[in-house]
Amino acid sequence: MQLRNGEQRRFTVYVRGVSEKEALEKVYSNLGSRHKLTRRHIKVLSVTTVSDEEVDDDYIKALAQAERLIVR
Numbered sequence: 001m002q003l004r005n006g007e008q009r010r011f012t013v014y015v016r017g018v019s020e021k022e023a024l025e026k027v028y029s030n031l032g033s034r035h036k037l038t039r040r041h042i043k044v045l046s047v048t049t050v051s052d053e054e055v056d057d058d059y060i061k062a063l064a065q066a067e068r069l070i071v072r
Helices: 020-035 058-065
Strands: none
Touching: none
């Protein structure tokens, strides 16, 4: 992520998606809404599939282990 003063920060974001395109769209949407960033300020270095054991986020782990999800 490139900040307004030119400083860059690296971090890892875990999201669930049906495809890489959907997961990437979620990242752009979340970072844009939370930090007021535009897409040109966000540089994605890689998109990879990770196993449930590699994920640090408890919410994503719970989603991965759910047998079914009900959306109302």
